[in-house]
Amino acid sequence: xxxxxxYISNYRQYQxxxxxxxxxxxHDLHVIVAQNGIGKTNLLNAINxxxxxxxxxxxxxxxxxxxxxxEAKRQNLSMGITKAEIVVKIIAEDDMQHxxxxxxxxxxxxxxxxxxxxFSVSITFSSGDTDIYENNDADVCVDRYMPKKIRQYFYFxxxxxxxxxxxxxxxxxxxxxxxxxxxxxxxxxxERLTKITSDKAKGPGNVSDQLDLVNKDISKCEKRIKEIEDxxxxxxxxxxxxxxxxxxxxxxxQGKDNLPELEAKYAKxxxxxxxxxxxxxxxxxxxxxxxKEYKIILSFYPSAERTLTLIxxxxxxxxxxxxxxxxxxxxxxQEHRCKICDHELTSDDEAKIQQIIQQxxxxxxxxxxxxxxxxxxxxxxxxxxxxxxKKEEILQRKKLNEDxxxxxxxxxxxxxxxxxxxxxxxxxxxxxxxxxxxxxxxIDNLKKQGQFTSEYNxxxxxxxDHKIKRTSILAKMDVAKRMLQLLEFATKSQEIVASIxxxxxxxxxxxxxxxxxxxxxxxxxxxxTYSCVTLNENYELDLIHRDDYSCVGSCSAAERxxxxxxxxxxxxxxxxxxxxxxIDTPVARVSDQNRVNFAEVLCEVSKDKQIxxxxxxxxxxxxxxxxxxxxxxxxxxxxxxxxxxTIYNRRT
Amino acid sequence: MVNKEILIKxxxxxxxxxxxxxFLTKIFxxxxxxxxxxxxxxxxxxxxxxxxx
Numbered sequence: 001x002x003x004x005x006x007y008i009s010n011y012r013q014y015q016x017x018x019x020x021x022x023x024x025x026x027h028d029l030h031v032i033v034a035q036n037g038i039g040k041t042n043l044l045n046a047i048n049x050x051x052x053x054x055x056x057x058x059x060x061x062x063x064x065x066x067x068x069x070x071e072a073k074r075q076n077l078s079m080g081i082t083k084a085e086i087v088v089k090i091i092a093e094d095d096m097q098h099x100x101x102x103x104x105x106x107x108x109x110x111x112x113x114x115x116x117x118x119f120s121v122s123i124t125f126s127s128g129d130t131d132i133y134e135n136n137d138a139d140v141c142v143d144r145y146m147p148k149k150i151r152q153y154f155y156f157x158x159x160x161x162x163x164x165x166x167x168x169x170x171x172x173x174x175x176x177x178x179x180x181x182x183x184x185x186x187x188x189x190x191e192r193l194t195k196i197t198s199d200k201a202k203g204p205g206n207v208s209d210q211l212d213l214v215n216k217d218i219s220k221c222e223k224r225i226k227e228i229e230d231x232x233x234x235x236x237x238x239x240x241x242x243x244x245x246x247x248x249x250x251x252x253x254q255g256k257d258n259l260p261e262l263e264a265k266y267a268k269x270x271x272x273x274x275x276x277x278x279x280x281x282x283x284x285x286x287x288x289x290x291x292k293e294y295k296i297i298l299s300f301y302p303s304a305e306r307t308l309t310l311i312x313x314x315x316x317x318x319x320x321x322x323x324x325x326x327x328x329x330x331x332x333x334q335e336h337r338c339k340i341c342d343h344e345l346t347s348d349d350e351a352k353i354q355q356i357i358q359q360x361x362x363x364x365x366x367x368x369x370x371x372x373x374x375x376x377x378x379x380x381x382x383x384x385x386x387x388x389x390k391k392e393e394i395l396q397r398k399k400l401n402e403d404x405x406x407x408x409x410x411x412x413x414x415x416x417x418x419x420x421x422x423x424x425x426x427x428x429x430x431x432x433x434x435x436x437x438x439x440x441x442x443i444d445n446l447k448k449q450g451q452f453t454s455e456y457n458x459x460x461x462x463x464x465d466h467k468i469k470r471t472s473i474l475a476k477m478d479v480a481k482r483m484l485q486l487l488e489f490a491t492k493s494q495e496i497v498a499s500i501x502x503x504x505x506x507x508x509x510x511x512x513x514x515x516x517x518x519x520x521x522x523x524x525x526x527x528x529t530y531s532c533v534t535l536n537e538n539y540e541l542d543l544i545h546r547d548d549y550s551c552v553g554s555c556s557a558a559e560r561x562x563x564x565x566x567x568x569x570x571x572x573x574x575x576x577x578x579x580x581x582x583i584d585t586p587v588a589r590v591s592d593q594n595r596v597n598f599a600e601v602l603c604e605v606s607k608d609k610q611i612x613x614x615x616x617x618x619x620x621x622x623x624x625x626x627x628x629x630x631x632x633x634x635x636x637x638x639x640x641x642x643x644x645x646t647i648y649n650r651r652t
Numbered sequence: 653m654v655n656k657e658i659l660i661k662x663x664x665x666x667x668x669x670x671x672x673x674x675f676l677t678k679i680f681x682x683x684x685x686x687x688x689x690x691x692x693x694x695x696x697x698x699x700x701x702x703x704x705x
Contacts, residue, residue: 182655185683189676196694482704486695489702492669493676500661 001099001145001579002028002610003047005091010072010084010107011046012065013039015645020634021612027631029606032614034638039646040614043638044155044584050088050103052148053117053139057157057584066112071645073109082109094145096126101142146579150176153568154579158561158586158613173567174539180575181508186501193494200487207476214470221463228456235449242438242445249435252428259419259428266415273408280401283394290394294387301384308377311370329353508574509535515570516541516563523562523601525594533563541567558587558594562601569605580610588619599627606631654684675701 003021008014021030034040045055058064066073068086076084085104092099100122106115121138124130133141146154153176178184328339333353336345345353422428517533520543524530531546543552543563555563572578586602587595602611615624629635636650658680666673678697682690 182658185654185680186658189679189683192690192694193679196691196698199691485705486698486702489671489675490694490698493672493679496662496665496672496676499665500658503661504657 001092001094003090003092003580003612005089006043006047007087007089007091008046009087010069011049011086011088012042012067012069013640013646014042014046015069015072017646017648019043019636019648020650021610022633023610024633027603027606027633028610029603029628029632030610030612030634030636031620031628031632032612032636032638033617033620034614034646035640036616038638038640040616040638041157041584043614044157044582046088047090047155047582048151050090050101051142051146052151053103053119066107067105067114068107068109068112069645071641077109083107084109092145098124099145100124101138146577147180149179150571150575150577153571155582156568156584158583159588177508177512177539177571177574178505180571180577181504183501183504183508186497186504190494190497190501193490193497197487197490197494200483200490207473207480211470211473211477214466214473217466218463218470221459221466224459225456225463228452228459232449232452232456235445235452239442239445239449242442245438246435246442249431249438252431253435256422256428259422259425260432262415262419266412266419269408269412269415273405273412276401276405276408280398280405283398283401287394287398290390294383294390297380297384298387300380304377304380308374308381311374311377314370326357329357333357509537509539511574512539512567512570515573516567519566519569520563523566523604524559525597525600526559533566556594558590558598561586561590562598565601565605569609572609578609580612581605582612584614585616585619586613587624588616595621596623596627599624603627603631654680671701671703 002023005021006017006019008017008019010016019032021028032040032043041057044057048057049055068084072084076082083106085106087102087104089100089102092101101119102122103117103119105117107113108115119135119138121133121141122130123133123141142148175184178187332339332345333350336350337343338345338349419425513533513535516535520530520533521527529546530551531544531548534542534544536542541552541563542550543555543559545551552560552563568581583602587598590598602613605611613628620628634650636648638646638648640646659677662673662676662680666676675697678701679694682693682697686693
């Protein structure tokens, strides 16, 4: 692509300017000379602003003058125009296409408020058809001709040429070259496939271990279930066996079922008989005692009654002395002192004692004897009338005992008669015993069976849970198997892409190194000093001396600038973006003979590529002028008007 | 548009594996046309193209 015209309206120093870049048959070289501050660098900014919407060569945006040209602003405001547009339009050609890049920005002049810029690209084909792209689509369109990523290789500052391969530039160069050759897409695919394979390699976890564990649980449950089933079956057999024995023995004992009861009843009656016989002996003993006691009472009764009556009579007549010792009373009278309280007796006391002594007619010994037998006499007298009742009572006891003995004896006889009817008493007992044992056993076994059934049901539930878990794990294993398949496939894809990436990187680097060497050899004035240009993995450029030394560090500024130019031209060629070169102050850092050499190189390059250069008058010295003027297709100067606007004066 | 050189290399390296060629061609087309999240698309292509064994 080459630029044919640049139209600038109201942009910074440029109020209204039209730059033309025609081409003659041999060279496509264009020279613009201007003093510092006239707008050389802003011409570069104007191109960048038009194509990419920014101004990378502006020193300090915040401290810069407004984008709208100040002279134009004054003129517009004086005419009452408050809003006006900044427009930069670049006309270019590429093969048979006519291109127009146009960016406009409406500005409110009073306060320099900028509205949204509008950008459009129009492409007119040789057929006459025109495609128009606007804003974002227009940005994409620009990338087809001069990608923003590598714009520094189309529009650059000559003062920086010799520093092109220092600092972070290498990284930028590598990234840029990879972006242009689409190695970056291959790298991106490789990295994404690596991430995909890494994710798949993590898999759904160690399902194999999980399966082993759940299978162990299942085996454990199944083993226990089998054990319980066997136990339940065994219990079933035992219960069935017991049921049969109970049934058979019950049948055997049909009609003979009461033998144990009879025997128990017999034993009970036997005990009762023994008790009654003991009671009978006791009654006999009691009768003997009774008869013995009442023989005495009854024989003694008449005399006892008389004696008791006599005692009671004496007592009633108070003829029986109190239980007082008459000798003691006499002793007290003799000593005139009370033997009980030891005080001296008064005459009244003695008189009373005399009276008591006179009243005691019966001697105290007799009286005491009578009182001693009185209770015994009373007992005899009281007991005697009870004889008939007592006799009746004991006879009743005797009779009752005899009746009971007779009854028990009869019952025993009856039971004995019944038991004696059993011819196979031992067998019946055995049947009974066996049936009782099995009834107990059956109950125990039914209880055990219930417990085992409960455990069986619980384990069954557990087993079902484990089986569901195993199904889930097996499903996961299927997923894992598929994931492994995809992993293997993606890994192979990643390897293929990595090999493509490596090949492309090697090829691009080799092409770049070869092409840079070719350009360098073609342009360098020292034809026998250097053997080749090399690029390492990081695109660090080196110049190899013919004696095989690395010598980029000892190159002159002009040689380094030439190296940068060679690399730039190689990049244009390898990338396929074979566009113009716009160089601001191309020989600013080059001096003496090298300046001439470098100018001649640029002149030579302009045979194949459009070169637009801006110079200061000092830089555009007579020796440079002598080289460029004959070849230059256009030569112009930029001058200032009132220091606010720059005008373009084309000389050729 | 994907560089022809990439497509030629891809073709050469997947001559014996049509599934790989189809998958990687789709991936490069996707990368050329789309920006943003890729995981879902990559896995979708894998599932579509890699035959279940």
